[in-house]
Amino acid sequence: MNLKKLFIDYFVSKGHVEIPSAPLIPENDPSVLFNTAGMQPLIPYLMGKEHPEGKRLCDYQKCVRLTDLDSIGDKTHHTFFEMLGNWSLGDYFKKESIEYSYEFLTKVLKIPVERLAVTVFAGTDKIPRDEVSASIWKNLGIKEERIAYLGVEDNFWIAGESGPCGGDTEIFYYRGDNIPEKFDPKDDHWVEIWNNVFMEYNKDASGNITELPKKNVDTGMGLERVVAILEGVTDNYATSIWKNIIAKIEELSHKPYKGNETSMRIIADHIRTSVFISADYAGIVPSNTDQGYILRRLIRRAIRHAKKLEIDMESSWLEETAKVVIQEYINYYPEIKDNQTHILEVLKEERIKFNHTLEKGLKEFSKVLAHIKNSTIDAESAFRLYDTYGFPIELTEEMAEEKGLTVDTAGFKEKFKAHQELSRTASAGKFKGGLASTGEKETMYHTATHLLNAALKIVVDKNVHQKGSNITSERMRFDFSCDHKLSDEEKHKVEEIVNNWIKEDLPVTMSTMPKEEALKSGAEAMFIEKYADIVNVYSIGNVSKEICGGPHVTNTGKLGKFRIIKEEASSAGVRRIKAILE
Numbered sequence: 001m002n003l004k005k006l007f008i009d010y011f012v013s014k015g016h017v018e019i020p021s022a023p024l025i026p027e028n029d030p031s032v033l034f035n036t037a038g039m040q041p042l043i044p045y046l047m048g049k050e051h052p053e054g055k056r057l058c059d060y061q062k063c064v065r066l067t068d069l070d071s072i073g074d075k076t077h078h079t080f081f082e083m084l085g086n087w088s089l090g091d092y093f094k095k096e097s098i099e100y101s102y103e104f105l106t107k108v109l110k111i112p113v114e115r116l117a118v119t120v121f122a123g124t125d126k127i128p129r130d131e132v133s134a135s136i137w138k139n140l141g142i143k144e145e146r147i148a149y150l151g152v153e154d155n156f157w158i159a160g161e162s163g164p165c166g167g168d169t170e171i172f173y174y175r176g177d178n179i180p181e182k183f184d185p186k187d188d189h190w191v192e193i194w195n196n197v198f199m200e201y202n203k204d205a206s207g208n209i210t211e212l213p214k215k216n217v218d219t220g221m222g223l224e225r226v227v228a229i230l231e232g233v234t235d236n237y238a239t240s241i242w243k244n245i246i247a248k249i250e251e252l253s254h255k256p257y258k259g260n261e262t263s264m265r266i267i268a269d270h271i272r273t274s275v276f277i278s279a280d281y282a283g284i285v286p287s288n289t290d291q292g293y294i295l296r297r298l299i300r301r302a303i304r305h306a307k308k309l310e311i312d313m314e315s316s317w318l319e320e321t322a323k324v325v326i327q328e329y330i331n332y333y334p335e336i337k338d339n340q341t342h343i344l345e346v347l348k349e350e351r352i353k354f355n356h357t358l359e360k361g362l363k364e365f366s367k368v369l370a371h372i373k374n375s376t377i378d379a380e381s382a383f384r385l386y387d388t389y390g391f392p393i394e395l396t397e398e399m400a401e402e403k404g405l406t407v408d409t410a411g412f413k414e415k416f417k418a419h420q421e422l423s424r425t426a427s428a429g430k431f432k433g434g435l436a437s438t439g440e441k442e443t444m445y446h447t448a449t450h451l452l453n454a455a456l457k458i459v460v461d462k463n464v465h466q467k468g469s470n471i472t473s474e475r476m477r478f479d480f481s482c483d484h485k486l487s488d489e490e491k492h493k494v495e496e497i498v499n500n501w502i503k504e505d506l507p508v509t510m511s512t513m514p515k516e517e518a519l520k521s522g523a524e525a526m527f528i529e530k531y532a533d534i535v536n537v538y539s540i541g542n543v544s545k546e547i548c549g550g551p552h553v554t555n556t557g558k559l560g561k562f563r564i565i566k567e568e569a570s571s572a573g574v575r576r577i578k579a580i581l582e
Contacts, residue, residue, distance in 0.1 A: 121167025
């Protein structure tokens with residue numbers, strides 16, 4: 001059963017337009033390392049910006065969450081997962097949304113209604129109880145005893161402290177025999193499978209709640225969980241999604257899945273996630289910062305569990321498993337197809353690098369255990385395992401926990417300030433979301449990246465292309481294809497050109513058109529595959545034309561003075577410029 005196809009076909013038949021999955025690495029959003037939910041890339045449109053594809057959208061979105069990293073190895077958790085979603089941007093609301101969900105589950109997927117239950121928002125002193133949703137569910141045949149009213153913590157959504165918000169209704173499936181008449185949300189046999197969020201209010205900075213004139217619907221369904229339900233298994237890793245990947249690990253380890261589930265699940269999950277992170281067009285490679293740190297951590301944890309399964313560490317086992325993952329997803333995500341060679345090179349290089357020190361590091365860990373005091377691994381030993389043997393602090397913590405020990409992580413962070421809370425940044429799972437938090441300064445920097453891109457084509461090479469960017473209110477960071485360090489003369493010339501364009505007060509205009517038409521008109525795009533069929537094209541005078549989601553200033557005269565503060569290598573064949581507007 002191809003759940004992705006069934007889902008998209010159903011919602012397209014209901015007037016929705018399929019949009020491509022947004023990149024795993026968010027663009028111009030430093031508040032989070034990865035897209036963590038299907039709705040995250042759409043926040044600007046949920047905030048009121050018009051989407052070029054219209055008011056009814058659907059997709060399957062790739063996501064990475066690290067909040068449950070310690071749970072990977074059990075039956076249900078994953079770091080990478082796919083979220084199916086459908087949206088109404090000021091079009092239909094509760095009635096149609098709930099009816100669509102019910103019809104898809106019971107008619108298309110043929111899930112028995114007696115196995116379904118729902119929660120709705122119980123309300124607050126400022127927002128009424130959601131009797132509208134409850135009434136719709138009852139009319140569809142959901143019994144009153146299968147409807148639970150829950151509070152803000154369970155059934156209310158808002159991105160941050162203020163902005164569009166609203167209650168949601170969550171759909172649950174009973175996984176087990178002897179289905180109870182009454183729905184108990186605390187009973188673990190009831191598994192959430194779909195969430196419909198109804199954004200009908202706005203909360204201002206003072207906490208005042210007002211009704212929105214334009215109301216939106218945002219839904220999300222976890223693909224892995226629903227596939228497990230449809231295939232009648234309680235172990236997600238026993239589904240068709242994982243079948244070939246687990247089989248490859250069994251083949252490489254000469255061991256069966258049964259009895260080795262934990263390590264095999266960790267290896268399978270971490271390799272799948274590593275494939276998607278390294279496939280992203282942002283060009284992430286293992287490093288000691290940001291997404292690169294997470295990638296390194298996942299690969300090295302997978303390697304350690306492969307060693308526990310006695311897989312040949314000198315073989316190309318990691319790349320062989322990754323090839324199975326690539327084949328599973330190559331027809332769905334263009335970056336997997338485009339970056340196959342890069343993915344395998346990244347994994348091979350990191351495998352070889354960690355292999356060189358893993359054995360020595362494990363021996364060092366044993367020495368540390370022999371001299372341990374107070375059941376705690378001291379900060380200096382933890383730092384030595386990191387600095388000398390390449391053990392992420394989390395790996396040392398995991399190994400210590402297996403021995404019933406703890407690690408002085410606070411002391412470790414004191415010794416290595418630069419890495420303080422690195423993985424926790426992603427694990428927190430909090431985000432302001434897309435461009436929802438974009439202020440005046442970020443908008444200025446976003447426009448400046450277009451001018452910088454155009455100037456580099458003049459000064460360095462006409463074939464220079466953007467490879468990634470990161471924007472905060474203090475600075476811009478711009479990665480571009482280039483095979484050499486820029487000379488002082490080149491940097492000065494780039495600054496001069498950009499500042500001349502700013503002085504000319506060039507108009508910034510936007511037009512909407514089909515993607516193919518935009519490309520024929522000469523519009524440039526970073527990673528064209530990620531864009532929907534209808535795109536926004538931003539032109540800056542006659543100097544720049546790019547497909548982009550925005551936002552931008554109305555004319556370049558608003559930007560101030562552009563100054564490059566640093567130019568450095570980012571990765572092989574990619575340079576990085578950090579610049580400010582004064």
